[in-house]
Amino acid sequence: MDEEYDVIVLGTGLTECILSGLLSVEGKKVLHMDRNDYYGGESASLNLTQLYRKFRPGQEPASTFGRDRDWNVDLIPKFAMASGEFTNILYHTDVTRYLEFRQIAGSYVYRDGRISKVPSNNTEAVSSPLMGIFEKRRAKKFFEFIQAYDFTNPATHQGLDLNTVPMIEVYKKFGLEAGTQDFIGHALALQLDDSYMTQPAKDTYERICLYMNSMARYGKSPYIYPLYGLGELPQGFARLSAIYGGTYMLSKKVDELVYDNGKVVGVKSEGEVAKTKAVIGDPTYFSDKVKKTGQVVRAICILNHSIPNTADVDSIQIVIPQKQVNRGHDIYVAAVSYAHNVSAKDYWVAIVSTLVETAKPEEELQPALALLGPIAEKFIDITDIYEPIADGKADGVYITKSYDATSHFETVCQDVKDVYKRVTGNELKVEGKVKKQEEGAAAE
Amino acid sequence: MSTPSAQPGGAAAAAAGAVDAATLKPIQVKLVLLGEAAVGKSSLVLRFVNNEFQENKEPTIGAAFLTQKCKLDDKIIKFEIWDTAGQERFHSLAPMYYRNAQAAVVVYDITKPASLDKAKSWVKELQRQANPNIVIALVGNKLDLAATSRGVPAEEASAYAAEAGLLCAEASAKTGDNVMDVFTEIAKKIPLEQLLAARGGRGGASGAGGSGAAGTGRVDLNAGPGGRNTQQGPCAC
Ligand SMILES: Cc1cc2nc3c(=O)[nH]c(=O)nc-3n(C[C@H](O)[C@H](O)[C@H](O)COP(=O)(O)OP(=O)(O)OC[C@H]3O[C@@H](n4cnc5c(N)ncnc54)[C@H](O)[C@@H]3O)c2cc1C
Ligand SMILES: Nc1nc2c(ncn2[C@@H]2O[C@H](COP(=O)(O)OP(=O)(O)O)[C@@H](O)[C@H]2O)c(=O)[nH]1
Ligand SMILES: [Mg+2]
Numbered sequence: 001m002d003e004e005y006d007v008i009v010l011g012t013g014l015t016e017c018i019l020s021g022l023l024s025v026e027g028k029k030v031l032h033m034d035r036n037d038y039y040g041g042e043s044a045s046l047n048l049t050q051l052y053r054k055f056r057p058g059q060e061p062a063s064t065f066g067r068d069r070d071w072n073v074d075l076i077p078k079f080a081m082a083s084g085e086f087t088n089i090l091y092h093t094d095v096t097r098y099l100e101f102r103q104i105a106g107s108y109v110y111r112d113g114r115i116s117k118v119p120s121n122n123t124e125a126v127s128s129p130l131m132g133i134f135e136k137r138r139a140k141k142f143f144e145f146i147q148a149y150d151f152t153n154p155a156t157h158q159g160l161d162l163n164t165v166p167m168i169e170v171y172k173k174f175g176l177e178a179g180t181q182d183f184i185g186h187a188l189a190l191q192l193d194d195s196y197m198t199q200p201a202k203d204t205y206e207r208i209c210l211y212m213n214s215m216a217r218y219g220k221s222p223y224i225y226p227l228y229g230l231g232e233l234p235q236g237f238a239r240l241s242a243i244y245g246g247t248y249m250l251s252k253k254v255d256e257l258v259y260d261n262g263k264v265v266g267v268k269s270e271g272e273v274a275k276t277k278a279v280i281g282d283p284t285y286f287s288d289k290v291k292k293t294g295q296v297v298r299a300i301c302i303l304n305h306s307i308p309n310t311a312d313v314d315s316i317q318i319v320i321p322q323k324q325v326n327r328g329h330d331i332y333v334a335a336v337s338y339a340h341n342v343s344a345k346d347y348w349v350a351i352v353s354t355l356v357e358t359a360k361p362e363e364e365l366q367p368a369l370a371l372l373g374p375i376a377e378k379f380i381d382i383t384d385i386y387e388p389i390a391d392g393k394a395d396g397v398y399i400t401k402s403y404d405a406t407s408h409f410e411t412v413c414q415d416v417k418d419v420y421k422r423v424t425g426n427e428l429k430v431e432g433k434v435k436k437q438e439e440g441a442a443a444e
Numbered sequence: 445m446s447t448p449s450a451q452p453g454g455a456a457a458a459a460a461g462a463v464d465a466a467t468l469k470p471i472q473v474k475l476v477l478l479g480e481a482a483v484g485k486s487s488l489v490l491r492f493v494n495n496e497f498q499e500n501k502e503p504t505i506g507a508a509f510l511t512q513k514c515k516l517d518d519k520i521i522k523f524e525i526w527d528t529a530g531q532e533r534f535h536s537l538a539p540m541y542y543r544n545a546q547a548a549v550v551v552y553d554i555t556k557p558a559s560l561d562k563a564k565s566w567v568k569e570l571q572r573q574a575n576p577n578i579v580i581a582l583v584g585n586k587l588d589l590a591a592t593s594r595g596v597p598a599e600e601a602s603a604y605a606a607e608a609g610l611l612c613a614e615a616s617a618k619t620g621d622n623v624m625d626v627f628t629e630i631a632k633k634i635p636l637e638q639l640l641a642a643r644g645g646r647g648g649a650s651g652a653g654g655s656g657a658a659g660t661g662r663v664d665l666n667a668g669p670g671g672r673n674t675q676q677g678p679c680a681c
């Protein structure tokens with residue numbers, strides 16, 4: 001502890017571990033601490049004992065759930081977009097060497113009381129019940145436009161400059177129905193609410209492209225997921241950091257930050273002070289420097305069957321667009337199973353989540369819970385979402401954001417890039433591979 | 445399926461055990477090192493892989509794995525050896541580290557009785573959390589110091605190992621005494637046929653063990669960058 005560090009990182013959630021990894025690779029001297037005796041904080045995956053300890057203190061898991069070690073239940077449901085920035089970071093850092101990924105088998109959307117597969121290719125699109133035949137033609141024109149669009153070539157714009165034109169105008173131009181707009185905006189662009197409609201179309205365009213490119217990569221859905229649960233991800237980046245000299249301390253309570261002239265110079269833990277030039281941490285370490293921006297409700301459901309009406313798939317995402325159920329925010333279902341080594345054989349874990357809008361959050365999830373069939377066990381988690389009040393430049397304390405209600409890691413990556421830039425002054429470049437002496441010796 | 449004759453390489457040939465070892469594709473095995481800080485884990489690996497010993501060697505920055513091949517009569521095993529990267533120092537080794545390991549070398553220092561207790565707690569953790577078929581070797585290191593400062597009687601460790609079902613040896617990374625033998629014994633005990641049968645996906649060391657997930661749906665992210673679409677236009681729809 002009695003050394004001087006470039007950065008001290010508090011909390012081993014995914015965002016913090018990615019930052020530690022990246023900074024260590026660059027040669028920064030990093031000390032990483034967590035008050036818990038396990039990695040991951042909010043982004044840990046729990047076994048049954050831990051899950052019951054958290055949600056049902058004093059109660060034993062049902063014996064039918066099998067062995068404790070077979071379970072790795074996420075607290076926060078997220079999938080990685082196969083062609084997203086998170087996957088780029090995994091590849092860039094070679095953290096892929098420590099983890100194995102599997103496809104999510106299907107992406108579904110809720111419309112008019114039932115769920116349908118989001119078409120993953122032309123054949124599926126033609127036979128999809130999501131649109132009528134004429135609407136399909138209009139949608140086809142829309143997708144051809146998106147595919148051909150080139151910001152530098154006005155000939156491809158059909159009079160629509162996506163930098164300025166709001167998305168609603170694009171929908172109107174192609175004459176798309178409200179249900180199709182829901183489908184594109186929420187199931188493909190994964191917008192959480194409808195505010196995007198009046199914003200410049202560029203953002204939605206890029207999100208559609210991300211979805212399509214990710215879908216094209218492996219075929220079944222745009223999503224991939226790490227075997228043994230999301231809790232593997234922070235551990236993978238922590239190992240990267242450690243390999244580059246990062247120091248890790250779990251079960252380390254933080255007493256306070258030490259300041260000199262308003263600038264952070266150290267972290268006091270268990271009576272000792274570790275000196276540092278900067279501190280990075282998750283919001284739970286800085287209750288006086290963050291503000292609440294919302295609340296997410298999540299229902300973690302254990303099922304002993306696949307989700308009804310899904311062709312018995314081992315994993316799935318379902319998007320319920322807000323308007324379909326008279327809400328202001330979408331409801332997401334993310335389900336994985338024993339095929340991903342997150343549960344005992346023949347069990348599924350489905351997490352239903354949304355942004356809280358009323359005083360009865362659990363009831364808000366009802367339309368999604370009703371899609372799951374019989375639920376063997378259900379744990380409800382309501383958490384506040386925080387973000388930092390200041391950017392950290394004044395005091396050298398750089399705070400990450402809580403994990404939001406989005407279904408994938410793209411906002412986590414934005415936060416990583418944002419904090420990285422604030423801390424180092426440079427843009428994060430995620431190209432090629434970090435230089436590493438892998439297989440340093442291989443004598444025969 | 446009865447043509448075992450002239451197919452060089454490949455899993456079938458390895459399992460059939462019919463062909464010259466030099467032409468065989470090595471079978472990759474993930475091996476992890478566990479034990480208290482400073483018992484000599486990294487030194488044992490360095491001895492095994494490079495046949496060298498360096499007093500007070502700084503850990504190699506950026507080396508995620510070391511690999512070493514081990515020849516058995518008709519098979520070649522390629523150990524993918526994971527060192528702790530120092531994460532054991534403050535009790536912060538991630539479970540991901542030993543997840544899916546097919547072999548573990550749990551090291552203690554024969555001059556430090558407390559390090560054997562720590563080794564025992566690692567064995568317990570492996571038996572609770574790791575791959576059920578994992579081959580565990582308990583290694584008492586620094587055998588060169590036995591005459592002057594032994595603190596753990598050899599019988600005590602071997603009695604415990606027998607009871608817990610572990611391979612067991614004393615060795616010295618410094619002199620090289622017994623180091624190769626430890627790894628060879630592990631190689632012999634790995635259930636290779638089972639491993640090959642269970643192995644799907646990228647065929648890497650972490651492919652075996654665990655439940656369920658063999659076969660389809662695995663994706664290989666090591667194959668190429670996730671980003672930019674390589675097809676026409678910016679959007680693959
Ligand atoms: C909500 C919640 C979520 C959790 N999530 C996770 C999780 O995702 N992953 C996880 O592994 N644990 C997690 N834990 C911690 C877990 O419950 C155990 O506390 C932990 O695995 C240690 O086990 P134990 O208490 O049986 O052993 P202990 O009695 O705590 O430890 C036995 C011995 O092993 C040592 N030891 C324990 N762990 C390590 C280590 N990692 N490195 C080095 N030495 C060690 C201890 O110092 C001690 O000497 C979580 C706990 C809670 C409450
Ligand atoms: N005498 C002796 N010293 C050893 C032996 N193996 C390692 N050491 C020393 O013990 C210290 C710790 O070794 P290291 O490999 O870094 O241990 P690790 O922390 O478990 O990886 C170093 O000073 C080594 O030189 C051995 O077999 N005999
Ligand atoms: Mg070492």
